[in-house]
Amino acid sequence: MTNETPGYVFSGESSDESSRLGALETLWDPGSKQVLSELGVGPGWRCLEIGPGGGSLVECIAERGAAVTAIDIDTRFIDHLDSELITVRRADIREEELPRAEFDLVHARLVLEHLSDRRELLDKLAATLQPGGWMVIEDMDWTTFGLIDDSGGAFSRVAEVVIDFMARTGFEPNYGSQVIGDLVDAGLVDVRGEGRCRVIDSRSTEFDFFRLTFDSLREALVGAGLVTNEEAAAMAAGFAQDVRLCTPLMVAGIGRRA
Structure with missing residues (x-):
């Protein structure tokens, strides 16, 4: 999804967006793929992928022999995947x-953590499931985020200004801790949750997700008055340091339609 959608602040126009999405997939795909494997996704399954980003999970589902419909507001990074098992649709799920x-x-x-009407959207998505079908919603809880040794508080300040900016458009930074309850309220059964947190270093591809996320929002943060140009430059320089970072907690909320 791109910032053509109200509530989503990242621009698909950025030259680094493909790299940012690739780093996101490197960071979080292993856990997502494990959940899909545990559910038994395979031949004969019909799957709906919302906001597929760079499309790595779409490819994973198709490689398991399942048919997948991928919906995004901007499909430029996944159009090439359209095939016998993969259907790509450009659409806003709210409309x-x-x-x-x-x-x-x-x-x-x-996806849902960025959208203020997330609770209503869960009902809408649940209705697309056939009886016995599974829903997996993965979103983050930022309470674990920070450097292993952030004595100066620089990275805590980065997280603070980025979250403050995104919250202005309906972003909920700790939706990961709320999604389980919302799945129950949406009428799903056998609801459970799994959380995973990574410790990564600044030399890793995974770290690029956080660096590129800040880079993509840097101008907007200054324009919103949340940081000065000098502060933004200092924050950007901090990403070049040799550091270890504790990621947000990624929570997978899992439930089944009765």
Whole structure:
């Protein structure tokens, strides 16, 4: 999804957006793929992927022999995946009418936390599941984020200004800790949650997700008056240091339609 959608602040126009999404996938795909494997996704399954980013999980689902419909507001990074098993649709899920009782799996990662009407959207997505179908919603809880040794508090300040900026458009930074309750309220059964947190260093590809996220928002943060140009430059320089970072907690909320 791009900032063509109200509530989503990242621009697909950025030259680094593809790299940012790739780093995100490197960071979080292993856990997502493990969940899909545990659910038994495979031949005969019909799956709906919301906001697929760079498309790595779309490819994973298709490689397991399942058919997948990938919906995003901006499909430039996944159009090339359209194939016999993969259907790519450019649409805003808040406005698009979705089929009812069609899918065996609905998956969304780092999507609902950005959308203020997330609770209503969960009901809408749940209605697309056929009886017995599974929903997996993955979102973050930022309370664990920070440097292993951030004595100067620089990275805490980065997180603070970025979250403050995104919250102005409806972003909920700790939706990961709320998603389980929302799945229950949406009428799903066998609801459970799994959380994973990574410790990464600044030389890793995974670290690029946080660096590029800050870079993509830097101008907007200054424009919003949250930081000065000098502060933004100091924060950007901090990402070049040799550091270790504790990521936010990624929570996978899992539930089944009765």
